[in-house]
Amino acid sequence: MSVGRETDCLIIGGGIAGLSTASRLADRGKRVTVIAAGKDLSHCNSFYAQGGIIYESLSHDSKSLKQDIQEAGCHINYEPAVDQLVEMGPEMVRRVLLDKAHVEFDRDAEGEWLRTREGAHSENRILHRGDESGKAIQSAMIQLVGGLKNVEVLTEHTAVNLLMTSFHSTDRSRLHEPARCFGAFVFDQNAKRVEPIFARHTVLATGGIGQLFLHNTNSKFSRGDGIALAHRAGCRLENLEYVQFHPTTFYHPKSTRFLISEALRGEGAVLINDRGERFAKKYLPEYEIPELAPRDRVAQAIHQEVLSTGAPCVYLDISHKDAGWIRERFPFVYGSCLKVGVDITREPIPVLPGAHYHCGGVWVDLEARTTIPRLWAVGEVSCTGVHGANRLASTSLLEGLVWGVRAAEAIASDLETNTPLRFPDIYPWQAESAVADPSFLHQDWLMLKHTMWNYVGLIKTDSRLRRAEGILGELSEGIDKFYRRAALSDELIGLRQAVLVSQLILNACKRNQKSKGCYLRGELEI
Secondary structure, three states: OOOOEEEEEEEEOOOHHHHHHHHHHHHOOOOEEEEEOOOOOOOOHHHHOOOOEEOOOOOOOHHHHHHHHHHHOOOOOOHHHHHHHHHHHHHHHHHHHHOOOOOOOOEOOOOOEOEEOOOOOOOOOEEOOOOOHHHHHHHHHHHHHHOOOOEEEEEOEEEEEEEEHHHHEOOHHHHHOOOOEEEEEEEEOOOOEEEEEEEEEEEEOOOOOHHHOOOEOOOOOOOOHHHHHHHHHOOOEEOOOOEEEEEEEEOOOOOOOOEOOHHHHHOOOEEEOOOOOEOHHHHOOOOOOHHHOOHHHHHHHHHHHHHHHOOOOEEEEOOOOOHHHHHHHOHHHHHHHHOOOOOOOOOOEEEEEEEEEEOOEEEOOOOOEOOOOOEEEOHHHEEOOOOOOOOOOOOHHHHHHHHHHHHHHHHHHHHHHOOOOOOOOEOOOOOOOEOOOHHHHHHHHHHHHHHHHHHOOOOEOHHHHHHHHHHHHHHHHHHHHHHOOEOOOHHHHHHHHHHHHHHHHHHHHHHOOOOEOOEOEOOOOO
8 A cells, every 4th residue: 555644535725615624524523634835824815805704784685695696797607506605605604604713703882793895795794804804714714623633734735736546546457447536646845755645535725826917916825726736637627717807906116916905995995096086987887886896897997097097007095084994994904005105094095906816717516526526626726606707705705615514514425425435556756856946936937927917817819818828838848848857846836837727727718709707808898
């Protein structure tokens, strides 16, 4: 038998989706191993989410939430998935986040949960903790999972490839069996070695793809690892071209990009140009409050205004609100902007769109199954069909929570009712030793990010996609040749995965000639 860790379930990624899966599996008495590439479990998009999570409105009108989701998604949402989110969402928030993890969302003077409204929502239904809701949720989930004795967490571990019966078994007769996943080859960043983790079930929870783009709101490790792993294993992928660009990311030459929460617009912030004029109504006349239109429409309006004025950015102004209230309600945005000299209580915030959320990903069913047996996907890496062509604000954390619990229930049931998977013997990992020049890696990353931003960004045209195809093809060929003989690092693994996923997104864009939702093809039209 091959030597390596064994577990009932290997979860690759430690955001809300992965941790909700782990927590529920632990409740069912299963052994779980969670791996994450960062130094700790705060290095994920869940931690950096600002706006909040959908709960339920005071009217308890689930039909209006379903309608909001479908309208934002341009009615190409998968209706059974939307129904599942709407019906199970409030219960999961209560059971997991409120009753079990004890997340302390903001309350009013009477102790009731405060609910806010974000873009394209028809009602106030979003629970929040200032503008650091993701931090509150993720911190509580980390503490919850940390207290579970049958959950092992391995940080600074990066998945290299999934273990597949069709690829890795030393018994050639097993190659004729239906392909199944039985864990992953994992790179230990500190020990500098690759070892197998054998798992009866494997869950992809690696998050999004924002780091493929020069300007984005995502964490360092949101580079498409899970999609690359799934593609190499033969999984069905869906809607890869639907990349949502958040309308408002902080723009300043002395600062990296970071998200300016949609909740600011929900609380009354307005968009103005460099002359101090509100401009969104000009492009979005059908909306009573144009700043609260769906994200794709607001991003396009900002893009058009920048083109027409020649200014480097536009501005988001909430300074008309009480200064004390601003500091209390939006501590992260206030503090982050102040570090580079922008006091949002007294002046507008410079903003531009940035890559934010991937509506496509690894195809899954209502229980998070992929098309590969014993391989599951939860959270942003997956495509449940909920979001359609554009994600409604604050649905992402809820989707990860709901599908995480659903996956855990299905995995636990399988482990309890079916014959345990016999792990095949595998060939050991063949380590290479060539040293990767850091300057080469840095330059390749820059080339990738600039290419994706300039040619596969907010607006896709045939000429831009052709240019990207040539650059990415040459980049991919060079990286693959070098990868075969280089000593591994997390950065090199991530670069290899990122180039592959960039090409997959590019190919999806080439196939889809029709603008819809967050996918804009051809010349900009609003």
